[in-house]
Amino acid sequence: MIIIYFLIFAVRFSHQREKIREIVYNTNSHPTADKIFLEAKKSIPKISLGTVYRNLKQLEISGEIKTIYDDNIARYDWNTEPHNHLKCKNCGDLIDIVLKDKSIHPKIKKDFKFNVDKVEMFIIGTCKKHAKQT
Amino acid sequence: MIIIYFLIFAVRFSHQREKIREIVYNTNSHPTADKIFLEAKKSIPKISLGTVYRNLKQLEISGEIKTIYDDNIARYDWNTEPHNHLKCKNCGDLIDIVLKDKSIHPKIKKDFKFNVDKVEMFIIGTCKKHAKQT
DNA sequence: AAATAAATAATAATCATTCCTATTATTATT
DNA sequence: AATAATAATAGGAATGATTATTATTTATTT
Numbered sequence: 001m002i003i004i005y006f007l008i009f010a011v012r013f014s015h016q017r018e019k020i021r022e023i024v025y026n027t028n029s030h031p032t033a034d035k036i037f038l039e040a041k042k043s044i045p046k047i048s049l050g051t052v053y054r055n056l057k058q059l060e061i062s063g064e065i066k067t068i069y070d071d072n073i074a075r076y077d078w079n080t081e082p083h084n085h086l087k088c089k090n091c092g093d094l095i096d097i098v099l100k101d102k103s104i105h106p107k108i109k110k111d112f113k114f115n116v117d118k119v120e121m122f123i124i125g126t127c128k129k130h131a132k133q134t
Numbered sequence: 135m136i137i138i139y140f141l142i143f144a145v146r147f148s149h150q151r152e153k154i155r156e157i158v159y160n161t162n163s164h165p166t167a168d169k170i171f172l173e174a175k176k177s178i179p180k181i182s183l184g185t186v187y188r189n190l191k192q193l194e195i196s197g198e199i200k201t202i203y204d205d206n207i208a209r210y211d212w213n214t215e216p217h218n219h220l221k222c223k224n225c226g227d228l229i230d231i232v233l234k235d236k237s238i239h240p241k242i243k244k245d246f247k248f249n250v251d252k253v254e255m256f257i258i259g260t261c262k263k264h265a266k267q268t
Numbered sequence: 269a270a271a272t273a274a275a276t277a278a279t280a281a282t283c284a285t286t287c288c289t290a291t292t293a294t295t296a297t298t
Numbered sequence: 299a300a301t302a303a304t305a306a307t308a309g310g311a312a313t314g315a316t317t318a319t320t321a322t323t324t325a326t327t328t
Contacts, residue, residue, distance in 0.1 A: 012294050012305055033284080048308045053285065055306095072206045072315080073284065086248050097246065099238065104257075112231065113262035114220050122254040123238075128247035146274055146325050167315080182277045187316060189275095206284080207315070 011062075016040070016047055017055045024056075024065050030075040030085075030094045068120075070094065084121040090130035097123075145196075150174070150181055151189045158190075158199050164209040164219075164228045202254075204228065218255040224264035231257075 023039050024031070031039075037052045056076055059065045066077045068085065079096060086095040105116045157173050158165070165173075171186045190210055193199045200211045202219065213230060220229040239250045 010295085010305070014294080014306060016307075046308065048310090049284095050286075050288095050309080051307060069203065069205050071203050072208065074206070086242065086246060088248075089251065095246065095248070097242070104233065108220065108231070108257060112220060112229065113265065114222075114229070114257070114259055115265050116257055116259040117223065118258050120256040120258065123242060123248070123250055124252050124254060125248055125250040131247065131249050144274070144326085148275060148325080150276075180277065182279090183315095184278080184317080185276060191317095 011058075014055075016044060016051050017058070019044055019047075020052060020055045021059060021064065024059070024076050025078045027078070030068060030070070030077050032073055032075055036076065068094075070122075082118065084119070084123065086123045086125065086127065088127035088130055089124055090126055093127060095127065145192075148189075150178060150185050151192070153178055153181075154186060154189045155193060155198065158193070158210050159212045161212070164202060164204070164211050166207055166209055170210065202228075204256075216252060218253070218257065220257045220259065220261065222261035222264055223258055224260055227261060229261065 019040050020036060023036050027035075027039075029035075033049070033052050033056060036056070037047070037049050040047050040052065056065065056067070056074075060067050060076075063080060066080045068075050068077055070087070075094070081098075083096050083098045086097055087093070088095070099121070104119070108114050108116055153174050154170060157170050161169075161173075167183070167186050167190060170190070171181070171183050174181050174186065190199065190201070194201050194210075197214060200214045202209050202211055204221070209228070215232075217230050217232045220231055221227070222229070233255070238253070242248050242250055
């Protein structure tokens with residue numbers, strides 16, 4: 001027996017979603033849902049936090065943004081290309097970096113029989129603004 | 135002027151803390167606070183979740199255990215040596231691995247003027263139990 | 269054994285996030 | 299342009315993880 005599901009999912013235009021997308025795409029600091037909410041409020045005063053979360057999830061599903069977890073809170077990133085983050089323990093800033101080294105993938109596959117999809121890396125330390133001179 | 139602070143912090147014995155330490159040290163699955171709480175309850179029925187969290191934090195501060203964040207919940211690890219985790223997206227299991235390659239430290243220091251303390255890496259994919267054959 | 273102060277149990281509070289529902293807004297159809 | 303269908307919203311309640319509060323208990327010192 002063959003069962004075919006058609007999931008018809010009509011995504012309609014919404015001003016709120018446009019604004020949320022615009023905010024994420026214009027922010028480099030990996031904002032939290034709350035930051036996005038406060039920013040969106042400036043132009044859409046009645047917007048609700050639930051709307052922000054719902055649309056962020058939808059934008060993530062459609063591949064337009066990426067969610068990253070910093071300790072236990074979600075942050076949102078316009079950069080959907082594979083990349084990693086430096087986190088300064090002094091200022092909390094997240095800095096995007098691209099490490100193009102893919103050599104660990106085959107190594108992990110060989111050593112642990114584990115198929116790697118993606119590597120989420122948080123490199124913790126002190127950024128140049130806060131480093132003591134060495 | 136020289137100011138010297140003596141922070142006298144008398145840590146007293148407690149059965150609850152001993153049990154919590156014992157549970158973490160005998161569990162390889164990176165248990166959550168709740169799991170530890172349920173396990174501790176078996177021998178200390180009146181233990182409270184607050185006690186579990188308070189002691190886990192204290193054990194973390196004293197360097198006896200390590201906290202890792204898996205998406206948005208905290209897990210606890212007896213392994214305080216630098217290591218990383220493979221996370222299977224099917225079963226959610228976390229597998230400890232040690233990647234001894236420290237070559238990214240000087241590279242990041244050079245390229246980004248960023249002093250690396252530690253690298254937290256979550257390698258997401260499918261473990262051997264759940265991998266399709268390739 | 270009495271005095272002390274750290275640790276606890278129980279519970280309230282908080283914070284991020286998700287869920288619920290009556291209402292509103294977008295889009296397709298007449 | 300009006301109508302119908304239904305996706306999206308605002309507002310608020312609910313949830314789940316974690317932290318804070320406080321009266322009581324317990325380990326240690328005197």
